[in-house]
Amino acid sequence: MNGAIANGPILSLRNLSAGYGDEPIVEDVSLDIEARTITTIVGSNGAGKSTLLKALYGLNRRFAGTIMLQGQAIEELSPIRRLEQGLAFVPQGRCNFPLMSVRENLSLGAYGLAREVAARRLDGIFALFPVLAAKPHVAAGNLSGGEQQILEMAMVLVKEPRVLLLDEPSIGLSPKNLGIVLQVVRDIQNAGTTIIMVEQNVKGALSISDTAVVMELGRVIAVDTPARIIGDPTISRAYLGRRATASDA
DSSP states (O other): OOOOOOOOEEEEEEEEEEEEETTTEEEEEEEETTTTTTTEOOOOOTSHHHHHHHHHHOOOOOOEEEEEETTOOOOOSSSSHHHHTTTEESSSOOOSSSTTTTHHHHHHHHHTTTTTHHHHHHHHHHHHHHHHHTTSSSSSSSOHHHHHHHHHHHHHHHTOOEEEEETTTTTTTTTTHHHHHHHHHHHHTTTOOEEEEEEEEEHHHHHHHSEEEEEETTTEEEEEEEHHHHOOOOHHHHHHSSSOOGOOO
């Protein structure tokens, strides 16, 4: 779905502090995200995970720091301009138009594209997501929870972003739908999109991830492979909510 990616990190954060009101929640975060990878951000409730995603997309106040998307500074851009530059965001909870059909929702996602381009990209979305191709005229509100989550990811993928931010894509889903959505996340990565995800189902998310980022009280305290993060007993007990084994990753 994406064109050639230049060498080096596709997304770089340097000393990013962001939040709401007068005080930052996320402080001094520096990260490099490699292209075509899945990065999962984990940590306890209130660690600042969702705030960090919103900061990347420009939905809260930036106090300090820079955000570079493939070498271009985007921290001063509005969310719509960040989308145009190739950064997309699927927020937590339902964000489709439930009375409109699957195709109509996807067409809204393609708003602003030339008609021929939009038609071609919708064809590509249906090829990538057969579950949506089978129900183009079904109202979004009549889809299962997992199907709605897939639709919401597809609505932003119509714009062919280089980086996709996902905030709790499995929230409220059954175990079966969780598995389906995580497989779709992997399919999106395989199609060439870089993914940064916050996910409540830590074991499932880390099982498909290349990198794990651990946050505590608004700061990044560890960045490593999922196997090493899970294999660290202190981190596993404190931030993953259980005693885990490396085989989980």
